[in-house]
Amino acid sequence: MKKVIAIALAIVLFIVILVSAIMSSDEEKCYPSRQPMGSGVPAGAFSLPEANAMDHITSGFRSADRPTHQGLDIAQGAGTPLYAFADGVVSKAGSASGFGQWIVLDHQLDGQLVSTVYGHLFPEDVHVSAGDTVKAGQHIGNEGYNGEVYPPGEQGAHLHFEVWPGGRDAGASVDPMPWLERAVEPGTADSPDTETSPIPTPVLDADSSTRLDETNLQTDAIKLGRALVAQFPEVAAFGGWRANGGYASDHTEGRSIDAMIADYSSSEGIALGNRIRDYVLVNKEAFNVDYVIWRQELFPANGSPYMMEDRHSLTENHFDHVHISVLGAGLPNGSETYDVPGSDGSSPNFATGDCDTNLSAEHVDADLDEATIPEELRRWFQLAGQVCPEVSAPTVTGLVFHESGGFNANAVSPVGAQGYGQFMPGTWASVGAKVDENGQVIGAPGSGSPSDPGDAIMASARYLCEIAESQEPMIASGEISGDPLSLMLAGYNAGPGAVQQYGGVPPYAETQKYVVIVPQEIERFTKV
Incomplete structure (x- = not known):
C-alpha cells in the first residue's frame, strides 16, 4: 500500500511540475518577490553580532x-x-x-x-x-x-x-x-523598506546629459542604466561597456553598469551606495539582475551574499563604485521601449511585472484540497503556492500542518521554534517579514509575526523557494543528490548548510523522519 501511495504522490508531483513548466512557457507568471536581508549599521556604530542578540x-x-x-x-x-x-x-x-x-x-x-x-x-x-x-x-x-x-x-x-x-x-x-x-541592531542602515523607492513607471528615454554611454550595451543593461540615471541624479557618471573588462567578461559583453560614487569613503557616499545596491536588489527580477558588488561584498540575485577575495585596490574591491551585472538579453535593434514596471513610488512595492498579484480564480491551485483547511488560512496557502514554481500550495500546506501540529498559530517547540512554520527567532529575523493582503512583503526583515497567518505562511513559502533555488545548481553539479522535494524539506528542517555538508539528506534521525512524514501530509492536501 505504501508503495502505491508513493507512486501516486510522485505522479501528482510530476504532473504539477509539468503543468507549471507548460504554463510558464505560455505566459509570465507573477510571483511575489523576496526582499533581500538588510545589512550594515549607521556609520561609526557598533553592530550586535546577531539580530535581537540581547x-x-x-x-x-x-x-x-x-x-x-x-x-x-x-x-x-x-x-x-x-x-x-x-x-x-x-x-x-x-x-x-x-x-x-x-x-x-x-x-x-x-x-x-x-x-x-x-x-x-x-x-x-x-x-x-x-x-x-x-x-x-x-x-x-x-x-x-x-x-x-x-x-x-x-x-x-x-x-x-x-x-x-x-x-x-x-x-x-x-x-x-x-x-x-x-x-x-544589524540592518539599521538604509534598509530597503524605508529608504529605497521602487522603480519608476514612465518610459525611460536615453540620457541626454551623457552620464551614461549606451554604446555596445545589451538591452537589460540599457534599461537598468536609464533607471539608475533617473533614480539617482546625485551620481555624476555611470560606467558601461569597455574593451578591457578586468576580472570578468560582463563589461566586455555589455551587460554591466558601474554607479560611480564620488565621495565613497564618507558616510554619505556609503549610504548612497547602499541605496543603489538595495534599489537594484529589491527590483532584481524586473532588471534581470545577475549579481551586485559593493564594498567587496557580492550579492547574487539568488543566494546569500559573501565577501570576495581582496584584490588590493579600492576600485577592484568595488569601494568607489557599485557594480551591477545583468543577464543581457542581446543588443538592441532599435524597436525597444524601456518601460520599467513598478508602482508610483508612494510606498515600497516588492512585486515585479505588470501583473495582478491579488488572489483570483486564475491563480487558484486546483490541486489543493481545501476541505479540512480552516477557511481563514485557505487564501494564504493559495498565495503561497504562487511564490515560485518549485513550491505548490499543497506543499506549503502539508509542511505548515506538520510543523504547527495541525494549524496551531501559537505552537512553540521545546527548542523555541514558533508559530505556523516553526521558525527559530534567528531564522525569522532573516526570512520573516510583514506582508500585505496580497502576500507582498511590506516590512523589514524580521518584522511581522510567526503566528500571523499571512506573515508566517508566506515566509515558509519564500524560505522553501530560497532553499530550492540554492540547491538547484548543487543538484545539477552532483554536489548533493537525492529527490529534490526531500532535499528541499531537509533544508527547511536541518538547515541548507547541513544538506550541503552531507551531500544530501543529513543522517539526523529527526530529518530522516521529516522527509518521510511531510510528503505524506502534502498528499493529504492534494486532490486525487
Whole structure:
C-alpha cells in the first residue's frame, strides 16, 4: 500500500511540475518577490553580532557555573546570521580547538587593538577569509553547533562571542556585555523598506546629459542604466561597456553598469551606495539582475551574499563604485521601449511585472484540497503556492500542518521554534517579514509575526523557494543528490548548510523522519 501511495504522490508531483513548466512557457507568471536581508549599521556604530542578540543570551562571562567561560553565548538556532561587531580585518577564519570553526576580527577602537571572536561555526557558514576587510554589521557567517556544545547536536547551537582588548593573541578577554550595550541592531542602515523607492513607471528615454554611454550595451543593461540615471541624479557618471573588462567578461559583453560614487569613503557616499545596491536588489527580477558588488561584498540575485577575495585596490574591491551585472538579453535593434514596471513610488512595492498579484480564480491551485483547511488560512496557502514554481500550495500546506501540529498559530517547540512554520527567532529575523493582503512583503526583515497567518505562511513559502533555488545548481553539479522535494524539506528542517555538508539528506534521525512524514501530509492536501 505504501508503495502505491508513493507512486501516486510522485505522479501528482510530476504532473504539477509539468503543468507549471507548460504554463510558464505560455505566459509570465507573477510571483511575489523576496526582499533581500538588510545589512550594515549607521556609520561609526557598533553592530550586535546577531539580530535581537540581547534577548537571547544563554550563558554569561565567567559565571559561577562556568568560571573559565571567556565570552558569552547567544542562541537563536543554527543558520542565524552573524554580523561583524565593528569595522576591521579578519585575523583568523578556520578551524579552532573546541570551536569547530571560528572567526577572529581585529578592530582599532578607541586607539587600541580589540579583537572579537565568533565560535562554533561550520565550514560552509564561514563567509570571510583571513586578511579580508569587513564593515560593522556585515554578514560574516552563520550560527552553528560545531565543536564542543551542550547539548550535542543542533539543539546546542549558539554563537560564542568574545571581546579581547589588546588582541586575541596578546590581550585578555573581558566581559562582552558592556560592549554589546553600545551596539545597535544589524540592518539599521538604509534598509530597503524605508529608504529605497521602487522603480519608476514612465518610459525611460536615453540620457541626454551623457552620464551614461549606451554604446555596445545589451538591452537589460540599457534599461537598468536609464533607471539608475533617473533614480539617482546625485551620481555624476555611470560606467558601461569597455574593451578591457578586468576580472570578468560582463563589461566586455555589455551587460554591466558601474554607479560611480564620488565621495565613497564618507558616510554619505556609503549610504548612497547602499541605496543603489538595495534599489537594484529589491527590483532584481524586473532588471534581470545577475549579481551586485559593493564594498567587496557580492550579492547574487539568488543566494546569500559573501565577501570576495581582496584584490588590493579600492576600485577592484568595488569601494568607489557599485557594480551591477545583468543577464543581457542581446543588443538592441532599435524597436525597444524601456518601460520599467513598478508602482508610483508612494510606498515600497516588492512585486515585479505588470501583473495582478491579488488572489483570483486564475491563480487558484486546483490541486489543493481545501476541505479540512480552516477557511481563514485557505487564501494564504493559495498565495503561497504562487511564490515560485518549485513550491505548490499543497506543499506549503502539508509542511505548515506538520510543523504547527495541525494549524496551531501559537505552537512553540521545546527548542523555541514558533508559530505556523516553526521558525527559530534567528531564522525569522532573516526570512520573516510583514506582508500585505496580497502576500507582498511590506516590512523589514524580521518584522511581522510567526503566528500571523499571512506573515508566517508566506515566509515558509519564500524560505522553501530560497532553499530550492540554492540547491538547484548543487543538484545539477552532483554536489548533493537525492529527490529534490526531500532535499528541499531537509533544508527547511536541518538547515541548507547541513544538506550541503552531507551531500544530501543529513543522517539526523529527526530529518530522516521529516522527509518521510511531510510528503505524506502534502498528499493529504492534494486532490486525487
